[in-house]
Amino acid sequence: MVERSQPGxxxxxxxASGAAVVVLGLAVVTGLLPEPAQxxxxxxxxxxxxxxVGTTIxxxxxxxxxxxxx
Numbered sequence: 001m002v003e004r005s006q007p008g009x010x011x012x013x014x015x016a017s018g019a020a021v022v023v024l025g026l027a028v029v030t031g032l033l034p035e036p037a038q039x040x041x042x043x044x045x046x047x048x049x050x051x052x053v054g055t056t057i058x059x060x061x062x063x064x065x066x067x068x069x070x
Contacts, residue, residue: 030041
């Protein structure tokens with residue numbers, strides 16, 4: 001069986017930095033939206049729906065991604 005290498009500190013830092021940049025960018029974009037659109041984002045379960053869909057997609061990919069047979 002072939003062992004897969006573990007991600008290093010550099011790769012983890014890059015992914016974490018990328019996630020932080022995306023979240024901050026979305027916060028800025030949300031702040032620039034008109035008030036009715038901001039109300040939609042902040043006063044409806046839109047964020048929960050986005051998180052549920054994203055989590056479902058990630059879990060589906062993990063569950064269906066099989067390593068190649070040796």
